[in-house]
Amino acid sequence: xxxxxxxxxxxxxxxxxxxxxxxxxxxxxxxxxxxxxxxxxxxxxxxxxxxxxxxxxxxxxxxxxxxxxxxxxxxxxxxxxxxxxxxxxxxxxxxxxxxxxxxxxxxxxxxxxxxxxxxxxxxxxxxxxxxxxxxxxxxxxxxxxxxxxxxxxxxxxxxxxxxxxxxxxxxxxxxxxxxxxxxxxxxxxxxxxxxxxxxxxxxxxxxxxxxxxxxxxxxxxxx
Amino acid sequence: xxxxxxxxxxxxxxxxxxxxxxxxxxxxxxxxxxxxxxxxxxxxxxxxxxxxxxxxxxxxxxxxxxxxxxxxxxxxxxxxxxxxxxxxxxxxxxxxxxxxxxxxxxxxxxxxxxxxxxxxxxxxxxxxxxxxxxxxxxxxxxxxxxxxxxxxxxxxxxxxxxxxxxxxxxxxxxxxxxxxxxxxxxxxxxxxxxxxxxxxxxxxxxxxxxxxxxxxxxxxxxx
Numbered sequence: 226x227x228x229x230x231x232x233x234x235x236x237x238x239x240x241x242x243x244x245x246x247x248x249x250x251x252x253x254x255x256x257x258x259x260x261x262x263x264x265x266x267x268x269x270x271x272x273x274x275x276x277x278x279x280x281x282x283x284x285x286x287x288x289x290x291x292x293x294x295x296x297x298x299x300x301x302x303x304x305x306x307x308x309x310x311x312x313x314x315x316x317x318x319x320x321x322x323x324x325x326x327x328x329x330x331x332x333x334x335x336x337x338x339x340x341x342x343x344x345x346x347x348x349x350x351x352x353x354x355x356x357x358x359x360x361x362x363x364x365x366x367x368x369x370x371x372x373x374x375x376x377x378x379x380x381x382x383x384x385x386x387x388x389x390x391x392x393x394x395x396x397x398x399x400x401x402x403x404x405x406x407x408x409x410x411x412x413x414x415x416x417x418x419x420x421x422x423x424x425x426x427x428x429x430x431x432x433x434x435x436x437x438x439x440x441x442x443x444x445x446x447x448x
Numbered sequence: 449x450x451x452x453x454x455x456x457x458x459x460x461x462x463x464x465x466x467x468x469x470x471x472x473x474x475x476x477x478x479x480x481x482x483x484x485x486x487x488x489x490x491x492x493x494x495x496x497x498x499x500x501x502x503x504x505x506x507x508x509x510x511x512x513x514x515x516x517x518x519x520x521x522x523x524x525x526x527x528x529x530x531x532x533x534x535x536x537x538x539x540x541x542x543x544x545x546x547x548x549x550x551x552x553x554x555x556x557x558x559x560x561x562x563x564x565x566x567x568x569x570x571x572x573x574x575x576x577x578x579x580x581x582x583x584x585x586x587x588x589x590x591x592x593x594x595x596x597x598x599x600x601x602x603x604x605x606x607x608x609x610x611x612x613x614x615x616x617x618x619x620x621x622x623x624x625x626x627x628x629x630x631x632x633x634x635x636x637x638x639x640x641x642x643x644x645x646x647x648x649x650x651x652x653x654x655x656x657x658x659x660x661x662x663x664x665x666x667x668x669x670x671x
Contacts, residue, residue: 262486263569263598264590291570293597314600316539316570344598345570346486347514347539366589366612367487374516375486375567377537389589395615397645422620 238352242320245355248327249338255437256338258356260378263344265364266388268296269421270430271341275303277431282438285335287326289318289343296341306330317348320355336438346371350378357437358383365389366396369403372410379410384417384433391420461575465543468578471550472561478660479561481579483601486567488587489611491519492644493653494564498526500654505661508558510549512541512566519564529553540571543578559661569594573601580660581606588612589619592626595633602633607640607656614643
């Protein structure tokens with residue numbers, strides 16, 4: 226019985242996700258779904274991204290949070306349209322909540338929609354939001370075993386961002402073991418090593434973001 | 449309809465949790481439920497705890513993991529009875545799975561049962577396992593805003609362990625803001641600052657663990 230209900234929930238989610246995807250496609254707006262553990266650096270990465278690219282890419286941001294609008298407050302200064310979805314205890318966003326907030330954006334004047342999902346390495350990977358692709362963010366301080374232990378997200382991600390590489394000298398993180406586990410799960414996926422605080426590798430990330438946006442894909446270099 | 453089903457699931461979980469609690473109480477075995485984000489240091493804390501205390505306290509360990517037995521492998525060398533529950537994608541343990549594995553332990557010869565829940569700051573806090581208390585573990589690298597953003601666990605925890613304080617010089621973590629948020633959520637809860645890698649604060653943790661075990665509560669000092 227529970228399984229049937231879960232299947233219904235997933236079916237309903239999938240139907241709405243397909244609808245969201247169609248809607249965004251008709252407007253030519255790609256959508257990234259950022260997923261990570263709590264504190265891996267999703268919001269800080271968004272801060273850097275808005276800082277660097279918002280003069281070339283017109284972003285829209287959906288902030289998924291359990292109860293506060295703290296992340297949105299941090300992004301307010303970049304003058305980017307932001308909508309907060311409070312899940313009130315819920316452990317992930319779903320396509321129905323995304324669908325409901327899409328109308329709050331002027332999609333005609335947005336190049337790229339970015340969803341910051343609730344901080345959780347498990348449940349968000351099970352719910353398609355209608356995104357163009359999932360972005361997995363993981364930090365060196367979480368340990369190199371995360372892809373092997375939480376494989377669902379890492380199998381689906383179109384890009385993996387390894388954050389906090391400035392802390393590598395101070396933590397127990399075997400980068401070759403991490404890469405080897407990732408290779409087994411999702412061989413072709415690019416892994417971008419970055420430090421949001423120190424700036425390492427962010428150029429590669431900006432370049433990857435640029436490549437997701439049809440309009441600015443050409444001649445994007447030189448940001 | 450979904451809400452009703454969710455209520456049924458929670459009711460069934462609660463009934464079984466009460467049963468587990470009664471069973472453990474009748475044997476005089478307390479049970480700790482360790483909850484944190486992925487990579488906050490639950491397993492490393494268990495390694496230190498077994499290393500230091502397993503000659504005085506007879507532990508039993510239940511390892512909740514999505515798919516691997518990596519954490520159990522790390523603990524094997526301490527010669528402590530360990531049972532792994534693989535949730536096969538599930539984001540939390542529930543009382544039914546705990547109830548099923550209790551029979552695999554000889555409860556007569558265990559002083560303290562420790563459950564390492566699936567790495568997730570959200571869902572595990574919603575499922576009572578029949579534990580004596582929840583232990584919240586959070587690391588400095590996750591940021592000081594975790595109690596405010598993920599309040600459910602921090603409201604329920606009987607103790608909060610702040611791990612990775614050796615990394616404080618390298619991360620953006622305001623310890624007074626963390627303590628102030630914790631105070632608002634759960635004023636009386638003790639917060640134990642530790643570094644599992646460097647050893648800071650572990651004596652306070654060992655002492656707290658000792659206090660949970662009726663038999664060794666008296667004269668526990670001097671470990």
